[in-house]
Amino acid sequence: MSSSDSLGDRIREARTAKKLTLRKFAGLLDKSPSYVSDIENDRRIPSESVLREACDIVSLDFDQMMGLAGRFGGGTERRLRKTPSLGTLLRKLADLPPDEMEAVIGSTLQRLEKAPRPRTKR
Numbered sequence: 001m002s003s004s005d006s007l008g009d010r011i012r013e014a015r016t017a018k019k020l021t022l023r024k025f026a027g028l029l030d031k032s033p034s035y036v037s038d039i040e041n042d043r044r045i046p047s048e049s050v051l052r053e054a055c056d057i058v059s060l061d062f063d064q065m066m067g068l069a070g071r072f073g074g075g076t077e078r079r080l081r082k083t084p085s086l087g088t089l090l091r092k093l094a095d096l097p098p099d100e101m102e103a104v105i106g107s108t109l110q111r112l113e114k115a116p117r118p119r120t121k122r
Contacts, residue, residue, distance in 0.1 A: 007068040008042040014058035045069050
């Protein structure tokens with residue numbers, strides 16, 4: 001898999017690796033085969049809930065697929081609106097050279113994965 005693979009390419013590759021036909025996969029998602037075909041051919045971006053279910057079925061990382069879909073997700077979008085500095089951080093990251101941006105993102109994600117998470121009320 002190359003870094004230039006699209007969301008649809010990744011989903012199709014994972015589906016076929018799991019030996020799922022398009023019809024079977026669509027059935028598991030409770031969607032039509034034509035809808036899933038549109039996703040795999042990058043003619044449609046699935047909703048967050050459909051993407052999460054598809055990722056669960058074919059064992060893809062949901063966060064990476066959300067990124068390929070160009071989506072943040074509802075909770076993150078609300079946080080962006082309430083925290084302007086978060087938007088500033090994203091713009092500054094986007095201005096870095098690609099290799100430097102990937103290095104900063106990688107090291108930040110590693111630190112966040114190791115950090116204890118406070119419990120939040122939902």
